[in-house]
Amino acid sequence: MRLSRSFLPTLKEVPAEAQIASHRLMLRAGLVRQTASGIYAWLPAGLRVLQNIARIVREEQDAVGSQEVLMPTLQAADLWRRSGRYDAYGPEMLRIRDRHERDLLYGPTNEEMITDIFGQMAKSYRDLPRNLYQIQWKFRDEVRPRFGVMRGREFYMKDGYSFDLDYQGAVDSYRRMMLAYVRTFQRLGVVAIPMQADTGPIGGELSHEFIILAPTGESGVFFDGAFEDQDWLGEQVDQENSDSLQRFFDRMTSFYAATDEKHDEVRWAEVPHERRREGRGIEVGQIFYFGKKYTESMDVSVSGPDGKPLHPEMGSYGIGVSRLVGAIIEASHDEAGIIWPDSVAPFRAAILNLKPGDAACDALCDRLYATDPQNLLLDDRADRAGAKFADADLMGHPWQLVVGPRGAASGTVELKRRATGEREEIAADEALARIAGNR
Template sequence: MRLSRSFLPTFKENPAEAQIVSHRLMLRSGLIRQTASGIYAWLPAGLRILRNISQIVREEQDSVGAQEVLMPTLQSADLWKRSGRYDAYGPEMLRIQDRHKRDLLYGPTNEEMITDIFGQIINSYKELPQTLYHIQWKFRDEVRPRFGVMRGREFLMKDAYSFDLNYEAAVASYQRMMLAYLRTFQRLGVRAVPMRADTGPIGGELSHEFLILAPTGESGVFYDAALEGQDWLDTPVDVTDPAALETFYKRVTTPYAATDEMHDTTAWEAVPEERRREGRGVEVGHIFHFGNKYTKAMDVSVVGADGERLYPEMGSYGIGVSRLVGAIIEASHDDNGIIWPDAVAPFKAVIINLKAGDETCDAVCEGIYNKNTEDFLYDDTSDRAGTKFANADLMGHPWQIIVGPRSAKEGRVELKRRATGERHDLTVDEALSLVLAGA
């Protein structure tokens, strides 16, 4: 994408309405624009980030056997009345009527709808297990939307739902999803710590939140410092082996970690004092096991091996895709702007032409750009060099390929790594090899 023809507005000043770093930087770097309270339009660079995150989430869901579907944003109120949650959910649910006076709602979550769909199709225990997911927009009418996409009213979410024959199989599905989540966050370039948590309005008994540690987090957290250096994914885990899953699960959930809502002071005191850590975290995922709460309430059953009907055990697994954009920025930025992990960044690199109009500079920049039009942003504007550098740092491109008149004549460029600030004088081919390798 050529910057001179792009829809990528950037701003020097911090917007008055933005209270936290991620909101300020998302507005300043042209990722989003607010259209109503807690509702945002995603501009081209922001949409590219959403798609990058979604694709990694999708691949890791597929890797543990989940199957993608797409459910509508609007749901019939009758489904929620069947489960008993329509009146209990609260004012966060946006309730509406169509022209025929039928009650509808803009889905805040999809347990009811997926249970109904499952019940229409699956009839026998032989067809279990099933895990279905989608990546879809949700709406929760927050009383006080704030912090940009971190606590907006409309948000993009991956939610998955597992259906199993019995408790043991349901726990194995839960553990597989724990693995998929940790793999997902690792690929996104962030460390999200799993913490025991309250199940909230979704219900159930087994529940973990995944939190990225950040000063602006909405939850107080308490955790064992042993978690800070732990590499949970240093050895492969066979998702078809229950024993391997159980070993993995114990390994990642044994060190003390809890939100302030679930903090157990007795257990906390058992952690050696020098290893106790307190802070705040941004929730980016939440997984639940809630048994047959919904299948029983909605009378969705399958025929068991003995011919009797039974209610499948369910789990629910959410990742806040749009919230992750803000959370990653909170965890990865400096005074100059965003520092995107390679896998998330809207562009792998920005080509900075220090003298647009110079025949040699233009030729070198065009040569690089024409080979990488999908992945590179080309700053071909006539702005001053300082402005170009400031915009590149603000937008957080992992690499900056800097082309000046002197180096261009020698077929060389300066390559800057955004995360470290390191600069290297390289040939064009050497620079491209580093950028495309992502390291």
């Protein structure tokens, strides 16, 4: 993308309504614009980040055998009446009545709908297990939307649902999804620590939430420093083997991690002093096992091995895709702007032409840009060099390829790594290879 032709409206001034770093930087870097309270339009650069996160989430879901579906955002109220949650959910649910006086709602979650869909299709125990997911918009009518996309009313979310024949199968599905989440967050370039959680309005008896560490997080957290090691999983996990999944789960839960609501001073005292960590964190995902809560309440059953009807065991699994955009920025920024992990950045690198109109600069920039115009941003504006450097840092491109007249004449560029600030002058082709190797 050529910056001179792009719709990437950056701001120099800090928006008055933005209270936290991610909200300020998302507005200043031209990622989003607010259209109503707690509701945002995603502009091209922001949408690219959203799509990159969704792609990684999708790949890891597919890798554990989950199949993608797409459900409507509007749901019939009768589905929720069948489960007993329509009146119990609370004012966060946006309730709607159509012209035929039928009660609808804008879905805050999809346990009822997926249970009904599954019940219409599955008739035998041979139809189990199944794991289904979608990446879809949700709406919760927050009483006080704040912090930009971190606590908005409309949000983009991956929600998944497992159906199993028995308890052991359901627990395996839960552990397999936990493994998928660990791998997902590792690929996103963030430390997201699994912590035991309350089940809330979803219900059930087992739940973990995944917390990204950030100073502005809403929850206080206590955790074992072992989680800071990206290789804390230890052995390779066989996701099709119950014993391997259990060993993974036992290892994970052997390390202490809790939000302030769940903090246990007795267990905390058992953590070696040098490994104790305290801070704040942002919830970006949560997984639940709730057994037959929905299949029983909605009377969904299949024929069991003995011919008798049985209610499948269920779990549900959420990742806040749009919330992750804000959470990653909260965890990875400095005074100059965003510092994107390579895997989610809107562009792999920005090419900064310091002297547009200079034949050598233009030629080298065009040659670099032509190698991957979909993933490189060419700053070909007639602005001062200082403005280009400031915008590149603000937008957080992992790499900057700085092209000036002297370097262009010799086929070299200044390569800057945004995360560290390290700079070096190297051959243009070597710079491209370096960038490609870190994607």
